[in-house]
Amino acid sequence: MTKTNSEENNIEHEVVNTESTADGHGEVSHAITLYAEPVMHIGNFQISNALFTSFVVVLFLVVVSFVLRFKLKEIPRGIQNVFEVILEGAFSLCDQITGSRHLSEKIFPIAISVFLFILVNNWLGLFPLAGFGIIENGEHGLSFIPYLRGGTADINTTIALSVMAVVGANIFGVISIGIWKTFNKYVNIKVLGDAVKKARKDPTVLIMAPITFFVGLIEIVGEVSKVASLAFRLFGNVFAGEVLLVSIAALMAFVAPIPFMFLEILVGLIQALIFSILLVVYFTISASDHDSEHEEHEKNELVQKESKIIISNH
Numbered sequence: 001m002t003k004t005n006s007e008e009n010n011i012e013h014e015v016v017n018t019e020s021t022a023d024g025h026g027e028v029s030h031a032i033t034l035y036a037e038p039v040m041h042i043g044n045f046q047i048s049n050a051l052f053t054s055f056v057v058v059l060f061l062v063v064v065s066f067v068l069r070f071k072l073k074e075i076p077r078g079i080q081n082v083f084e085v086i087l088e089g090a091f092s093l094c095d096q097i098t099g100s101r102h103l104s105e106k107i108f109p110i111a112i113s114v115f116l117f118i119l120v121n122n123w124l125g126l127f128p129l130a131g132f133g134i135i136e137n138g139e140h141g142l143s144f145i146p147y148l149r150g151g152t153a154d155i156n157t158t159i160a161l162s163v164m165a166v167v168g169a170n171i172f173g174v175i176s177i178g179i180w181k182t183f184n185k186y187v188n189i190k191v192l193g194d195a196v197k198k199a200r201k202d203p204t205v206l207i208m209a210p211i212t213f214f215v216g217l218i219e220i221v222g223e224v225s226k227v228a229s230l231a232f233r234l235f236g237n238v239f240a241g242e243v244l245l246v247s248i249a250a251l252m253a254f255v256a257p258i259p260f261m262f263l264e265i266l267v268g269l270i271q272a273l274i275f276s277i278l279l280v281v282y283f284t285i286s287a288s289d290h291d292s293e294h295e296e297h298e299k300n301e302l303v304q305k306e307s308k309i310i311i312s313n314h
Contacts, residue, residue: 245261
């Protein structure tokens with residue numbers, strides 16, 4: 001049975017499965033909520049099932065990384081060969097975005113780590129492990145809370161990933177082109193100073209300079225919107241997929257969910273890939289020096305004009 005309740009601004013899509021407890025007293029309900037549910041406490045620190053799943057994913061990736069690292073061979077065989085083919089393809093995709101292998105070597109380790117973290121989280125939420133959990137006695141009777149819930153099905157996780165991507169891109173820009181040039185992308189003081197110098201030769205600069213300055217301020221709003229876009233896209237797709245699977249399983253538990261399961265596996269892969277590609281794009285844009293490109297363009301135009309003058313004189 002599926003129902004939607006709205007209480008005190010908390011919206012939750014609830015798929016209720018009821019079953020008798022071991023002693024025959026009462027029934028247990030299982031609800032898919034928008035928020036992650038607490039499963040344990042360490043002192044005053046509350047650990048939700050989404051956070052616990054993220055810890056499991058990180059531990060899994062660390063263990064696999066060390067195992068692969070110590071089993072590397074000069075002549076790849078078996079699973080090492082498969083991983084090398086995948087990594088080479090991912091590196092080539094990164095090169096197409098950055099346009100530079102040198103830049104790809106700096107960005108790729110971050111992008112592939114984020115990709116694997118999101119991918120495993122997306123897929124872990126699809127595994128039939130919901131039988132492991134706790135039963136709590138709440139206001140509406142006994143409720144079952146699973147230990148494992150896909151970390152990316154929690155908005156807190158996706159927001160944290162998005163903030164990391166956007167803030168990390170700006171820090172990478174500071175390291176690559178310097179703090180002054182990065183600052184001028186948003187608060188373009190340089191263009192106002194140059195406008196005063198170039199006003200006599202080109203009066204139109206007095207009109208364009210303020211526009212360019214305010215465009216930089218709009219970029220600050222754009223950085224905030226990137227966080228919202230990344231976070232809600234990933235969360236919305238993953239959470240909707242989990243709700244869909246549970247809803248279909250409640251209607252017909254054995255056959256109907258299988259096609260949707262394969263669909264969600266594909267969606268999990270695509271969402272992880274999209275997030276990682278956008279991360280590479282943001283890092284690449286932050287590392288590009290637009291002032292140098294503009295100066296180079298002006299130099300090329302000046303050289304072309306001088307060449308035309310020389311040719312016309314001859």
